[in-house]
Amino acid sequence: MNRTARLYALVEELRAAAPRPLTVAVLAKRFEVSTRTVQRDLQTLMETGVPVRSLSGRGGGWSIDPDMTLPPIHLTADEASALTAALAAADTSNPYAGAVRTAAQKIVASMSGPASAAAQGLAARIVTLPSRGDSAIRTAVEQALAHSSVLRLSYTDAAGHESNRVVEPAGLLTADGRWYLIAWCRTRRAGRGFRLDRIAAAAPTGEKAQPHDLTELLLGSAAAGAVQPPALASLTPPP
Numbered sequence: 001m002n003r004t005a006r007l008y009a010l011v012e013e014l015r016a017a018a019p020r021p022l023t024v025a026v027l028a029k030r031f032e033v034s035t036r037t038v039q040r041d042l043q044t045l046m047e048t049g050v051p052v053r054s055l056s057g058r059g060g061g062w063s064i065d066p067d068m069t070l071p072p073i074h075l076t077a078d079e080a081s082a083l084t085a086a087l088a089a090a091d092t093s094n095p096y097a098g099a100v101r102t103a104a105q106k107i108v109a110s111m112s113g114p115a116s117a118a119a120q121g122l123a124a125r126i127v128t129l130p131s132r133g134d135s136a137i138r139t140a141v142e143q144a145l146a147h148s149s150v151l152r153l154s155y156t157d158a159a160g161h162e163s164n165r166v167v168e169p170a171g172l173l174t175a176d177g178r179w180y181l182i183a184w185c186r187t188r189r190a191g192r193g194f195r196l197d198r199i200a201a202a203a204p205t206g207e208k209a210q211p212h213d214l215t216e217l218l219l220g221s222a223a224a225g226a227v228q229p230p231a232l233a234s235l236t237p238p239p
Helices: 003-017 024-031 035-047 077-089 097-110 113-123 135-147 214-218
Strands: 052-055 061-064 149-156 162-175 178-185 190-195 199-208
Touching: 003 024, 003 035, 003 061, 024 035, 024 061, 035 052, 077 097, 077 113, 135 149, 135 162, 135 199, 162 190, 162 214, 178 214, 190 214
Parallel strands: none
Antiparallel strands: 052 061, 149 162, 149 199, 162 178, 178 190
16 A cells, blocks of 8 residues: 555544544554554644544544544546646635645545546646735735634725725635635725735734625626636535
């Protein structure tokens, strides 16, 4: 068993035993490797964000939170290739790019056989010219959306005019490869779209934002006809 397959199998072994912990010795015997190898694999899982943890004392060992992990996902070769292409399109300057990267690492670690070969083959044939994105601004926008908090922006519009705004984020709009923060602008007292690559600075105010309906803020704008991407529809709870 290669290391990638073993990492995947380790997670499933811990899931099957949860909430009961398993010792390193038991895991080493199960996979016919040394205890040092198991310790190294468990550390790798922790570093990639898999919720494994070590419990000390009598009856201790390693365990995983089954509510924080997914059951096995079996991808076809076509699905693996499509996923690889979609991940390649997730530019590092896009919102949630960091989370996308760690999610990709977990998915790749779980793949084997034809799916893994297809993903690796396609990945070797995709290149990109990296864009210049400010990670601090992107993180501030992500956190404001996640926690419904007010942001203070320094913004340059299409005409080159600079302004300072205090905004209440409502959502994100993507169009023609660009990302926009849609928000209620307290300065203009209206809904506005702020292109992420034109935001010069973004800082949280610590104030809770009022809820705003994304569709209503887009009414009367060039994005009034925006619809939810089909791929996200199954993730959205019914009204």
